[in-house]
Amino acid sequence: MNTVTLQTHHTYVALIELNRPEAKNAISIQLLEELRGKIEEVKTTRARALVIIGTGDAFCSGADLKERKSMSDIEVKKFLKDINICFSELANLPIPTIAAINGFAFGGGLEMALSCDIRYASESAQMGLTETKLGIIPGAGGTQRLSRIVGESTAKEWIFSGRKLSGKEAMARGLVSQVFESDHLRESSLALAREISESAPIAVSAAKKAIDRGMELPIESALEWERLCYFETIGTKDRIEALQAFAEKRKPNFKGE
Numbered sequence: 527m528n529t530v531t532l533q534t535h536h537t538y539v540a541l542i543e544l545n546r547p548e549a550k551n552a553i554s555i556q557l558l559e560e561l562r563g564k565i566e567e568v569k570t571t572r573a574r575a576l577v578i579i580g581t582g583d584a585f586c587s588g589a590d591l592k593e594r595k596s597m598s599d600i601e602v603k604k605f606l607k608d609i610n611i612c613f614s615e616l617a618n619l620p621i622p623t624i625a626a627i628n629g630f631a632f633g634g635g636l637e638m639a640l641s642c643d644i645r646y647a648s649e650s651a652q653m654g655l656t657e658t659k660l661g662i663i664p665g666a667g668g669t670q671r672l673s674r675i676v677g678e679s680t681a682k683e684w685i686f687s688g689r690k691l692s693g694k695e696a697m698a699r700g701l702v703s704q705v706f707e708s709d710h711l712r713e714s715s716l717a718l719a720r721e722i723s724e725s726a727p728i729a730v731s732a733a734k735k736a737i738d739r740g741m742e743l744p745i746e747s748a749l750e751w752e753r754l755c756y757f758e759t760i761g762t763k764d765r766i767e768a769l770q771a772f773a774e775k776r777k778p779n780f781k782g783e
Contacts, residue, residue, distance in 0.1 A: 527545075528545065528560060529544070529545050529546050529554065529556055529557040529560050530542060530543070530544055530545060530557060530560040530561045530563075530564050531543045531545055531564075532564045532567055532568065534571065534573070535716055535719075535720070536716070536719075536720045536723065537572070537723075538572055538573060538574040538575065538720075538723035538727075539573065539574070539575050539576075539577065539716060539719040539720055539723055540568050540571060540573035540575070540576045540577070541576075541577045541578075541579070541716065542561070542564050542565075542568070542576065542577070542578045542579075543578075543579055543580070543581055544557065544561070544578070544579070544580045544581060544585070544586055545581045546581075547580075547581045547582030547583075547584070549587070549590060550580075550582070550583075550584035550586075550587035550629075550630055551580040551581065551582070551584050551585065551586045551587060551635070552586070552587045552588060552589065552590040552591070552635075553586060553588065553589050553590055553609065553634050553635070553638075554590040554593050555593065555605065557590075558605070558608055558609055558612055559608075561612055562608075562611070562612040562615065565612065565615050565616055565619065566615070568619065568621075569619070573621060573723075574621055574622075574722065574723035574727045574730070574782075575621055575622045575623070575624065575718075575719035575720075575722040575723045576619065576621055576622070576623045576624065576719070577623075577624045577626055577715045577716055577719050578616075578623065578624070578625050578626065578638070578639075578642060579625075579626040579628055579711075579712060579715065580628055580629060582629070583628070583629040583630070583650070584628070584629040584630040584631075584635075585625070585626070585627045585628050585629055585630060585631040585635055585638075585639065585651070585653075586630070586631055586634065586635030586638055586639075587630045587631075587632050587633075587635055588632045588633030588634045588635045588636075588656075589605075589609075589633060589634045591660075606665050606666070609634060609637075609665075609666045610665070610666055610667065613637060613638060613641040613666050613667050614641070614667070616638070616641045616642065617641040617642075617667075617671075620731045620734065620735070621727070621730070621731065621734075622643045622644065622719075622722050622730060622734060623641075623642040623643050623644070624642060624643065624644045624645070624646060624715050624718060624719055625638065625639035625642040625644070625645045625646070626646050626647075626711050626712060626715035627639055627645060627646065627647040627648065627651045627653060627693070627702065627711075628647075628648050628650075628651065628708065628711050628712070629648065629650060629651060629652070630651075630652055630653075631651065631652070631653040631654075632652075632653065632654055632655075632656050632690070633655060633656055633657055633660075633664070633668075634666050635653075636653045636654060636655055636668065637655070637664060637666040637667050637668045637671070638666075639653070640667060640668060640671040640672055640675065641667060641671065643734065644703055644718070645696075645701065645702040645703060646702060646703060646704050646705075646706065646711060646714060646715050646718070647693035647696060647697070647702040647704075647705050647706075647711070648693060648705070648706055648707070648708040648711040649692075649693055649694070649705055649706070649707055649708060650693070650708050651692065651693040651696070651702075651705075652690050652691065652692060652693075653690070653691050653693075653696055653701070654684060654688065654689050654690040654691055655668045655669075655672060655684060655685050655688070656688040656689075656690065657685075657688065658685065658686060658687075658688045659688040663685070664685060668685070669681070669685060672684070672685065672701075674741065675700065675701060676699050676700050676701055680699055693705040724780075725780070726759070726762070726764040726765070726768065726778075726780045726782075727764075727780060727782040728758065728759055728762050728764055728782055728783075729759050729762075729764065729765075732755040732756070732758045732759055733755070735755055736751060736752045736755035736756075739751055740752060762783060763781065763783040764778075764780045764781065764782065764783060767779060767780060767781075768780075
C-alpha cells in the first residue's frame with residue numbers, strides 16, 4: 527500500500543497526501559522514500575504550486591518511533607541524512623509550497639512543514655519540535671528553519687521546552703499564516719495554491735528565489751540579488767502578455783514562457 531499519493535487539482539496545483547492514518551502519518555523508511563519520489567515527480571508535472579496534507583487527524587506526527595527503536599546507530603544516521611535530503615529537496619522546489627497542518631505536526635512532521643513556503647493550520651492542529659523530550663534535538667532542519675521563521679529567542683523557547691502549540695498560538699507567533707476550521711483547511715489551502723498558480727510562474731519562481739536567498743544576505747547584497755532575479759522576468763513572453771492583457775482589460779493567460 528502506498529503511503530504517499532500525488533494528485534493534480536485545477537490543472538496547475540499538485541497535492542501530496544501522506545497516507546498512514548493508522549500511525550498518524552509518522553515518517554517510516556517507506557514513507558520517506560515515497561515522499562522523496564513524489565517530490566521528484568512534481569518537478570516533471572505542470573504544477574505551479576504544491577500543497578502537502580495528511581490523511582485523517584494528523585499532518586505528520588514525526589519519525590516512526592516504533593521503527594526507530596529497532597534501528598542501529600548507523601541506520602539512524604542514514605535515516606537522518608535521508609530525511610534532510612528529502613526536506614531540502616522540498617524546500618528547494620522552484621514552485622511555492624503550502625503545508626496544510628490538519629492535526630498533529632510534531633518533530634519531523636513540523637520540520638516538513640517548516641520546509642514549505644507557507645503554513646496553514648486547522649483549529650484542531652497541534653505542533654511542536656518536541657525532540658528534547660525524547661533525548662535528542664531536531665535534526666531535519668528544525669533548529670535552523672524555525673529560528674529563521676519566528677526568530678532566535680522564540681525558537682529557543684519552543685525547542686528547549688519541547689512545547690506543543692495550538693494553531694492559534696502558532697499563528698500569533700508567526701509560525702503559520704492562517705488558521706481555519708478543520709473542515710475548511712484543505713479547500714482553503716488548495717484555493718491559495720490555485721490563486722498562486724494564476725500568477726506568472728516564472729515571476730513567482732523568481733520571487734521565491736529572491737526571498738529565500740535574500741534572507742541570508744546583508745541588505746545591500748540582497749537588493750542586488752533581487753535585481754538579478756527581476757532581470758529573469760524581463761525577456762519573458764508572460765511579461766508581454768501581462769501588458770497586453772492590462773491594455774485589453776482582460777485576465778492574462780500565462781504560459782510560463
